[in-house]
Amino acid sequence: MMPDLGKYADAVLSAYAASILLLVLLVLVSLWRGRRMRAELTAVENRLKRDG
């Protein structure tokens, strides 16, 4: 299945690894921060509602 990358295997594989890693990190960080803000907002809104 693995294509024959010849003598440039290192270059191609590291380029793909680095890029995919960066993209995945970006998505994870975005999702993580998004989730935290969402939770925090509901917490603040509930507090305000309770206290009137």
Added chain:
Amino acid sequence: MIALLMRDLKLAFRAGGGFGLGLAFFLIVTVLVPFSVGPQSSLLATISPGVLWLGALLACLLSLDRLLALDWEDGSLDLLATAPLPLEAVVTIKALAHWITTGLPLVLAAPVLGVLLNLPQPGFVWLVVSLALGTPALSVIGTFGAALTVGLKRGGLLLSLLVLPLYVPTLIFGAEVARRGAISMETNTPLLMLAGITAGAVALLPFASAAVLRVNLR
């Protein structure tokens, strides 16, 4: 307007003002270069235009955070904002004062330091011309950076980061004029580009600086 300029100049020349700082930094950088790259005169001759331009640029950068910070702290910026003088004029004067206290001394000191770095004979004129033409742009761009970061506690590093990429075109064309001049090449094209950048920056950036300062003073 002139009163404001004189006031800024007086403050800068007084002990504790930033007047000597940029010049001293420029001197230190150029004197240290031969120690770090070696004393071969041919090598020094090749790199001297670039080193002198870089030194001048960094000296400019160093003095930027004092440009508006002092006036911000003691509240005189608020006064200036409510004065009849438009804020665009105020920032232009500020940039001019910065240039007279920092840029002009650098231009005058550069040929002397050029001797130390073995700058080739035809290069001196072009070095002075390019610096004289380029440093006003550095001051005006720097004023914009200072206006952006004026309200911040530790704005110094941020100021450098913001101004650094903005300085790139000026540095490239300025150093190119000096480099070409030193090896007696045609210098018209980069010189015109440098002049264009300076003219554009001086004409347009004060509006951006004033707009930004208004936001910060709100």
Added chain:
Amino acid sequence: MSISAKANRLWAYANPKKFLETTEKALPFFWVAAALCLVVGLVWGFFFTPDDYRQGSTVKIIYLHVPSALMAINIWFMMLVTSLVWLVRRHHVSALAARAAAPVGVVMTLIALATGAIWGQPMWGTWWAWDPRLTSFLILFLFYLGYIALWEAIENPDTAADLTSVLCLVGSVFAILSRYAVNFWNQGLHQGASLSLDKEENVADVFWVPLLVCIAGFVLLFVALVLYRTGTEIRARRIKALQARERVGA
């Protein structure tokens, strides 16, 4: 429908609530489409394209390098547009979208630089050269960093939005200037533009189609990320406002 009515419909999304409601519904489609395009494009590019006769297997890097480089520039352009919208029409969502896009732009620039370096090493024999395109991207990277740092440094969200918008405008002018300056300063190793929309003479069909799929994937991923992150910023802003109200009430 008349143009002005259409425009009004567009401006309706400047309302944060409406924006959140709509993006909430649209986001899953964008995520799925982005993932689909990226997986198909990259797998196609990696496993099922032939090697170039000159560059060997390193051509496979093109599926990451070209889309990320395209995005790096276009994201800055999008930030410029949203900054202008903020300055002219004062819609918070617009300013927050620019803020949300900047880190995506940084990552794209980083990918373009990293894949470029990895590609350059076997092809040109060096990781880095002060080639005009490489240098311009480095400068673009600095612009992104400065822009983000300015956002982070300022407390008041409206002040931050104003200052960063002006920085984006001025930065755009200087970025273009730098591009010309750098071109003038050094004619480089980098090949000319390998893509143009009307002609595909530089890239053969076998490479072209998967590359288009990859570009579509990057664009979709960017859209999904920006919509999602703008939502996050809207919530963060709202939290700040509510907390301020709490403090006043207490």
